[in-house]
Amino acid sequence: MSRPDQHSPLVDLGQERPQLPARARNLSPIVPRASIAGRALVAVVAIMTFLASITTGTVLLVSASASEWQSEVASEITIQVRPAASRxxxxxxxxxxxxxxxxxxxxEVRPFTKEESAKLLEPWLGTGLSLDDLPVPRVIVARVQxxxxxxxxxxxxAVTLVAPTASVDDHRAWIERMRSMTGATLFAGIGILALVIMATVISVSFATRGAMAANRPIVEVLHFVGAGDRYIANRFLRHFLRLGLEGGVIGGGIAMLAFGFSESIAGWFSGTPVGDQFAALLGTFSLRPSGYLALAAQAVLIAAITAWASRRTLFATLNEID
Structure with a gap:
């Protein structure tokens, strides 16, 4: 059996392995960018952002419609002159x-004729009814400067002096009801947004813990070579911030498109009882430019909340690993 020549040159086996550029090695992420958990989190954030955007947009529409109603109603006074046997x-x-x-x-003062006053009762009594025998009052609408x-x-x-059966209504009761409805809608919207944010934080926390558990060997190796908690947390934070921004853009974009097409869709139901009711409640279904800016800011806010919840969970998990 022959012995190997002690003076034969050594072969560097490292040259046989494929070498990656330093830039490619540095760009290799610690947390896999494409994973089932990552895609699920993007879907969750997108759904939460969509629900939050729909809620915010609806609250803005109701508030704008209520403000228009209040300004119109507050600038008008209604006088009803009721019929009497001796008058x-x-x-x-x-x-x-x-x-x-x-x-x-x-x-401006606009007195309604007998036919116009009777026509105001059609939404409740229907059409084709003879109102000659009913004590239908005459309506006078006055606009205040x-x-x-x-x-x-x-x-x-002054009115009751010349028409004792007349009554003057400044619509204060309607204005108070509109204010109450607007306030209730605002509080309901805030409550829904709070629930959406809580659900987002919980989902991100579970996703972060799952990502840390899946990459625990990598985290331990990084600790072994001297990487600090802040360095590791920043890598995970960037990952979840990117996922949050992606989900926020998807959910917020779909909501903006929905509000953008809502005015055209509402036109299909114009003239129907359902369409008229929604138009009275939500106006023209079109958001102002400031409303779209609010939806975009809300999508960014949800992405920031996603990153914040991830960072908070990261340091708590790292302390458990240590």
Missing amino acids: DLDRDAAAATQAVRNQSGIV PGTTLDLAALRR
């Missing part, structure tokens, strides 16, 4: 109209 209804309605015109701060404080008590005295 001439047409004469009382004309006298009440003139009394309203004589008041300062009134810029914006910024003018109207003496409502003096207006009531």
Whole structure:
């Protein structure tokens, strides 16, 4: 059996292995970018962002519609002249109209005819009914000049002096109801957003712990070679921030498209009872540019919350590994 020559040159086996450039080695992520957990987290963040955007957009639509309603209702006063056995209804309605015109701060007075007053009852009584035998009051609508404080008590005295069966309504009850509805909608939207944020934090926390558990050997090796918790946490933080931004862009973008097409979709139902009810509640279904900016800022906020929840869970998990 021959012995190997002690003076034969040594072969560097390292040259036989494929060598990667230093830049490629540095770009290799610690946390795999494409994984089932990562895709699931993107889907969760996208769904949460979509729900939050729909909630915020609906609250903005309701608030804008309620503000328009309040401004319109607050600038109008309704006078009803009821029929009485000993009174001439047409004469009382004309006298009440003139009394309203004589008041300062009134810029427009529109008395409704008998047919127009009866037509106001059609949404409740339907069409084709004979209202001749019903005591249908005459309606007078007066528009108040914006910024003018109207003496409502003096207006009531002047109207009832010439038409004792008349009543003056400044719609304060309707305005209070609209304010109450707007406030309730706002609080409901805040509650839904709080639940969405809580669900996002919980989902990100579980995803972070799962990623740390799957990459525990890598984390231990990094600890062994001297890497600190901040270095490791930053690698995971970038990963989850990217996932949060991706999910936020997807969910927020779909919500913006939905609001963008909602006005066209609402046009299909225009003139129907359902369409009219939604139009009365949500207006034209179109968000203002500031609304779209709010949705974009909200998507970025949810991505930031995703990164914050990930960072908080990361350091707690690293302490357990240590």
